[in-house]
Amino acid sequence: MAHDLAQNTVDGLMTGSAYAMLALGFTLIFGVMRRLNLSYGPSIMIGAYLGTLVHLQFGMGAAVVALVTVLGAVAAGFYVERLCFAPMRGQAATASMVASFAIWMQLEELATLLLPRHSYPFPALIARPPFEIAGILIRADRLLTLGAAIAAMLALWLLVHRSRFGLALRATARDRATARHLGIDVDRIGLIAFLGASALGGLAGMLVIAADQQITPMFGMWATFKGLVAMMLGGLGSIPGAVIGGLLLGVVEAHGQWFFGPQLRDLLVYALLFLCLVLRAGIGAGVPSAERRI
Amino acid sequence: MLDVRDVVTAYGKIEALKGVTLSVAEGRITCLLGPNGAGKTTLMYSIAGILKPRRGRIALKDREITGRAPDQVVQAGVALVPENRLVFPQMSVRENLTAGAYLRRDRAGIAADMERMFQRFPRLKEREGQLAGTLSGGEQQMLSVARALMSRPRLLLMDEPSLGLAPLVVEEIFRIVTELNRDGTTIFLVEQNAHMALKVAHHFYLMEQGRVSFSGTPGEVEEAEVIQRAYLGSRRAD
Amino acid sequence: MEPHLVGVLTNIGMIAFVALSAYLLLLVGEISFGQQAFFGIGAYAAGIGTAVLDLPLGLALAIGAIAAAIGQLALALPTFRLRGLYFAMASLAFAEMMRIVLELTQFQVERDGELVGPNGAEGFRGIRYIFERGIEPAEFLLLVAALLAATLALLAVLERSRFGRRLRMVGEDELLAALSGIDVFRTKLAMAAAAGALAGLGGGLYAHASTYIEPRLFDVMLGVHSLAYGLIGGLGTALGPLLGVGLDIGLLESTQMFAGYRMIVFGGLVAVLLIWRPRGLLDERLLHRLARIGRR
Numbered sequence: 144m145a146h147d148l149a150q151n152t153v154d155g156l157m158t159g160s161a162y163a164m165l166a167l168g169f170t171l172i173f174g175v176m177r178r179l180n181l182s183y184g185p186s187i188m189i190g191a192y193l194g195t196l197v198h199l200q201f202g203m204g205a206a207v208v209a210l211v212t213v214l215g216a217v218a219a220g221f222y223v224e225r226l227c228f229a230p231m232r233g234q235a236a237t238a239s240m241v242a243s244f245a246i247w248m249q250l251e252e253l254a255t256l257l258l259p260r261h262s263y264p265f266p267a268l269i270a271r272p273p274f275e276i277a278g279i280l281i282r283a284d285r286l287l288t289l290g291a292a293i294a295a296m297l298a299l300w301l302l303v304h305r306s307r308f309g310l311a312l313r314a315t316a317r318d319r320a321t322a323r324h325l326g327i328d329v330d331r332i333g334l335i336a337f338l339g340a341s342a343l344g345g346l347a348g349m350l351v352i353a354a355d356q357q358i359t360p361m362f363g364m365w366a367t368f369k370g371l372v373a374m375m376l377g378g379l380g381s382i383p384g385a386v387i388g389g390l391l392l393g394v395v396e397a398h399g400q401w402f403f404g405p406q407l408r409d410l411l412v413y414a415l416l417f418l419c420l421v422l423r424a425g426i427g428a429g430v431p432s433a434e435r436r437i
Numbered sequence: 438m439l440d441v442r443d444v445v446t447a448y449g450k451i452e453a454l455k456g457v458t459l460s461v462a463e464g465r466i467t468c469l470l471g472p473n474g475a476g477k478t479t480l481m482y483s484i485a486g487i488l489k490p491r492r493g494r495i496a497l498k499d500r501e502i503t504g505r506a507p508d509q510v511v512q513a514g515v516a517l518v519p520e521n522r523l524v525f526p527q528m529s530v531r532e533n534l535t536a537g538a539y540l541r542r543d544r545a546g547i548a549a550d551m552e553r554m555f556q557r558f559p560r561l562k563e564r565e566g567q568l569a570g571t572l573s574g575g576e577q578q579m580l581s582v583a584r585a586l587m588s589r590p591r592l593l594l595m596d597e598p599s600l601g602l603a604p605l606v607v608e609e610i611f612r613i614v615t616e617l618n619r620d621g622t623t624i625f626l627v628e629q630n631a632h633m634a635l636k637v638a639h640h641f642y643l644m645e646q647g648r649v650s651f652s653g654t655p656g657e658v659e660e661a662e663v664i665q666r667a668y669l670g671s672r673r674a675d
Numbered sequence: 676m677e678p679h680l681v682g683v684l685t686n687i688g689m690i691a692f693v694a695l696s697a698y699l700l701l702l703v704g705e706i707s708f709g710q711q712a713f714f715g716i717g718a719y720a721a722g723i724g725t726a727v728l729d730l731p732l733g734l735a736l737a738i739g740a741i742a743a744a745i746g747q748l749a750l751a752l753p754t755f756r757l758r759g760l761y762f763a764m765a766s767l768a769f770a771e772m773m774r775i776v777l778e779l780t781q782f783q784v785e786r787d788g789e790l791v792g793p794n795g796a797e798g799f800r801g802i803r804y805i806f807e808r809g810i811e812p813a814e815f816l817l818l819v820a821a822l823l824a825a826t827l828a829l830l831a832v833l834e835r836s837r838f839g840r841r842l843r844m845v846g847e848d849e850l851l852a853a854l855s856g857i858d859v860f861r862t863k864l865a866m867a868a869a870a871g872a873l874a875g876l877g878g879g880l881y882a883h884a885s886t887y888i889e890p891r892l893f894d895v896m897l898g899v900h901s902l903a904y905g906l907i908g909g910l911g912t913a914l915g916p917l918l919g920v921g922l923d924i925g926l927l928e929s930t931q932m933f934a935g936y937r938m939i940v941f942g943g944l945v946a947v948l949l950i951w952r953p954r955g956l957l958d959e960r961l962l963h964r965l966a967r968i969g970r971r
Contacts, residue, residue, distance in 0.1 A: 179760060181899070226946045235953035236759075237706060241906045242946040244899050249942030256936065375764045410775045417768040420761050421753045485854060511856035519854060525847040527959040536844050540856035568963055588856060 150279050151397040157285040159393020160292035164347035165370030166377060166385035167299060168340035174316040174380050175336040178236045182223045182243040184366030185250040186341055187348035190216030191358050192254045194349070195263045205266040205353065212352075213345035219250065220341025224334055247363065254360045262359040265352045288350040295343055296386055303382065312336060316380075344370070372416055378423075438463040438623045439484070439515075439592055444493030446476075446483045453479040455647035456493070461592065463498075466614065466624045468638035470631055470664065476647045477627045478520060481596045484625075485517040486510040497592065512540055516590035520597045520627075523581035526570025530561050533569050533580055537587030547587070554583040557613070575606035582613065586622075593617065595626045599633060611637050631664065681812045685884055687917075687924050688819035692877025693897065694904035694916035695826065696870040701905055702846045703866045706759065709750065709766030710874050710901045712773040713743035715893030717875025718882035719777065719793060725804040725883070727784055727792045732804055736879040743875020744868045746773075751867035755860065770898060777890035798889030802882050819880055823917075826873065830913040842866065907945055909957030918957060 165184075172180050194212035197203045203211075227242035273282045303309040314322040315332045322329050348366055352358050369392065377388025395415060399408030439461040446454040453476045461467040471477050482488040484495055486507040495503045502513050516537075524533050534554060538547045555562035558579045564572060569580055578598055585593060595614070599607040607630065615637050618624050628634040634641070641658045643651035651661060658664050693714045700707045717739035724735025754765040783792035791801040805815055833839045844852035845862050853859050882888050904919030923941065927933065933940045952958055 173760075179763075226943075227949075230950040231953055235949075237701075238906060238949040238953035240706075241903045242949045244903055245942040245945035245949075247942075248938040252936060252938035252942075256939075371764065375761075379760065406775055406778055410772055413768040413771045413775070417765055417772065420757060420765040420768070423757075423761070487850065487853060506858065507853035508856045508858050511854065517854050519850065522848055522851055525844060525851060527847055527963075528843065529963065532840075536840065536852075536855050539841070539844070566967060568960065584855070 146278060147401060148398070151401050152394055153279050153281065154285075155394030155397030156390055157282075157289050157393070158397065159373075159390035160289045161347050161351050161389075162369050162373040162392050163386045163389025164292050164295055164343055165366055166373035166389045167296065167382065168344040168347070169370045169374045170377075170380060170382065170385040171299075171336050171340040171343070173374070175312060175333050176228060176239075178228060178239045179371075180223060180228070180243050180337075181240060181367055182219075182227070182246045182250065183340070183344060183370060184348075184368070185247045185363030186219035186223055187216045187344045187366050188254060188358075188360065188363035189219040189250050190214070190345045191265065191348055191352050191362065192257055195265055195358055196257060198266055199258075199263070205268050208266050209268065209349050209353070212349040213342055216345025216348065217338050217341045220338055220344075221334075222246075224337040228337065229330065229334065247367075251360050251363060254363075262357050265356055265358045267356050268350070268353045282354070284350070284354045288347075288354065291346060291350060295346065296382070299343070300382055308332075308335070372412065376416055376419055378419075438498060439625065440494075440496045441480070441484070442494040442496075444480070444483055444495060445491045446479050446488050447491050452491075453647055454483065454490070457644070457647070457649055459642050459649055459652070461623060461625045462640065463623050464618075464621065465639040466618050466626060466637055467640045467642070468634040469625070469627045469642050469644060470629070470634070471627075471644035475644045477644055478596055480644070481517060481519070481594050481627060484510070484594060485515060508540070511588055511590075514589075514591035515594065516585035516588045516592075517594040518581050518585045518596065518598060520600060523577045524569035524572070524584070526568065528569055529566050530564050530569055530572070530580060531566065533584050534561075534587050537584035540588060550587055550589070554586065557616070558583055575602050575609070578602060578606070578610060579613075582610075582617075586617070590622065592623045592625060595624065597627050597629060599628065599630050607633060631658070635659070676813055676816075678812065681816050683925060685812065685816045685819055687920050688816070688823050689877050689881045689884065690901075690904075690924060691823055691917045691920045692826070692880070693874045693901045694920050695830075695913060696874035696877070697898075697901040698905035698910070698913065698916040699866055699870040699873065701902070701910060702842055703863045704846050704849060705755070705863070706763045706902065707766040707870075708763050708895060708898045708902065709768075709770035709773075710870070711893040711895065711897035712750075712766075712770035713747050713871045713874035714878035714881070714897065714901075715773060715777060715888075715890070716746045717743040717878030718888050718893070719780075719799065719878075720875070721879030722799055722802040722882040722888060723782065723792065724879075726786075726799075726802045727782070732808075732883065735804075736876060739879030739882075740872040740875040743878065744871035747867045747871025747874070748864065751864055755863050755867070767895060767898070770893070770895065774890045774893055777893070796890060798887060799882075800887050802886045802888070805883050806886065815884060819884075822876065822880070826876075827913055827917070834913070838865075903945070906955050907948065909952075909955030909961070911954070911957050911959040911962040915955055915957045919955070 169183060172183070190212040193215035194208040197211045198208045223243060223246050227239050227246055231239045267284065269283045269287060271283055273280045275281070303312060311322070311327045311332050314325060314327055315329045319329050344366065348362065352362065373389040373392045374385055375388070376391055377384030377386070392412065395412055396408055399411045403411065441457055441459050444454050444457045445452055457480055469477055479488060483490050486505050486509065489504045493503070494501060497513055497515060500513065502510055525536060528536065534551055538550065541547055560576055561580055561583060564576065569577065572580060582598070598610050602610065611633050614624060614626065626634065626638065635655050635658065638655065641653055641655065642649050643664060651663065653661065693710050696713065697707055697710045720742040721735040721739030724730040724738050725732055750766060750769045754762055757765055777793065778796040780793045781795055783790045783794055789801065793799040841857055841862055844855060844857055845859055849859050904923065905916040907922060908917065908919030909915035927937050927941050948956070
């Protein structure tokens, strides 16, 4: 029992680190744009499809496929930003979101046009059997995911808090109008944040898909969902929050899967998410002395 | 007319109002000065019922309105012209005015008041059927005032009515404030433009960091060094 | 009428109900990713009504609508003070929970030597009311169209009423609406009940038209589509969502236009449309202009 708990927790943290990266990408976009990019996962999926295409057509190895995947995700992200976010300013946040959903449908169909079968093989990054530490099984490629996630988080944190660009980014996230008055090109900041998020998502997606060794068009929806849920669990809009949300989601899922099976696992996750969201409202609405906002 | 006693309003753990006490005399124009972040808007929202005070008491003519819902506060005779969020943008000018009179059921009275608003703000009459979102900043401010007046308030709260407007428009707003007051409306005004406010208001309060730090007549304001330095020495750039 | 056309029109009519329910919530400023749940609740409740409990169709549809309205209120009460994305995510979490609960629900009884009723993820077979009664597809289409027309007429009356004005005020600016004397929370709750009932009614009709439903049908794709229909067709009138459904299902899905790359064309068109008109084809500005022309 104790062993199961430990093994589940380790597995959960490893999967959760991929969720954390997806959530970081979402947070970056939402923080700067105050808008939801539903096409986030599908952009990553398109990157992975291009990677697979390179693999199948030209027999490229894992490193090239990984690079193509990340670059493909960035290219798709660029397309989504230009079409759904850059031209819609002001109050049109819902329009941006719905447009990004329309592009999701577009990207999914594009993927099935590129490669029409339901699933395709994706080259593994590390093909070696799992090893054991203190009785806990660890897969090398999952460990790589965890390492990449930690590196990405540190890099992002340094970028946001220690660089000139990070300052402009934070100013834009806090108050767009004021940032503009300070001479910050908020539109350019938005685009760069968007592309950075796509690269981060591409990296996360590539690691997940390489560990699964297969890709399907459903991956887009999966990535959007996991990233969104992790971001909301962590409390929307902060880097540590996204990381904690991702890890929490991974651990809860791992235990849920082990003890209750897949259906109840999902039920548990959504119940947890719902509770987190409602309790935050409760702090404002339930306590008599607290702020009441219309 | 309005009595605010020891009001504390908090956002989570942060107290934006740390025990505010002030009063607004009937038939007068009272002006609230203070730097950004002093809690002026929080006080306006607390009076209007948008925010619920944690402690303290707000009374309108001896009738307690503390913590009442906004619709009940409107019913009691208070109308707020909020800062920035001025009009319903996708509604016409006329519809905005009708919206202001939402709680009233006297059709004839509403129609008469509407005509009165159009006399007072002739430019709104010209734009009667236009969507409010297409009006200029000054026109939206006029419409916002007119919308608030449509509820026939005994007390009109105005949160920085001159913010971001051209000097000529600001003068017009203040002319209207004086006229409204002459016609019997009590006015409680938040303003950063102390020069303009000195020309119209009868009493002043200064708020800093969630507390009232000064109270006095226009004459006393001109004497007070603290206000001299912050508000009258040089006109603020905004 | 040609059977294919009857089927398409029936489909448009039924999906229009769930699109309208998402639109009603948009009117009061709430974005829901979860209207599929209430479509599903309506479908299951109405299906159980006729197939398991042997109730008449009208009563079963009413039960479906009421059950969905109650479900929507149960979601709205704890979540309507949440703003924007928080509400959208809460509605999504609620809908996914609902779907999983349906996957776990077993409620079968024997009828004519055969098991009918919800059977978990296997779905709910044998909602054969309209076939057993010999109701023709065209007749059923007539029922759907009549209910939809009645709903649209009701909404048109509502738009012109005092309550309609209240809705518009809340939708445009909650704070300003409250300052004008409106009880914002109660207005939104009333709207939630109406939105739930409409989605439930659509679901009830859907269950009977297809005789078979399964939890998978009520996933987030249906919800986001419902939301998108309003934004495509336009938020200025209740005809907007109907137009959105008509364009998608009627024009593209059913005519096999652009077969094979339909979503590439449609997705791109929607994105471009939203740049041009962020509030859809029939938006407030267009209607305002039409109304002024009409008055002249």
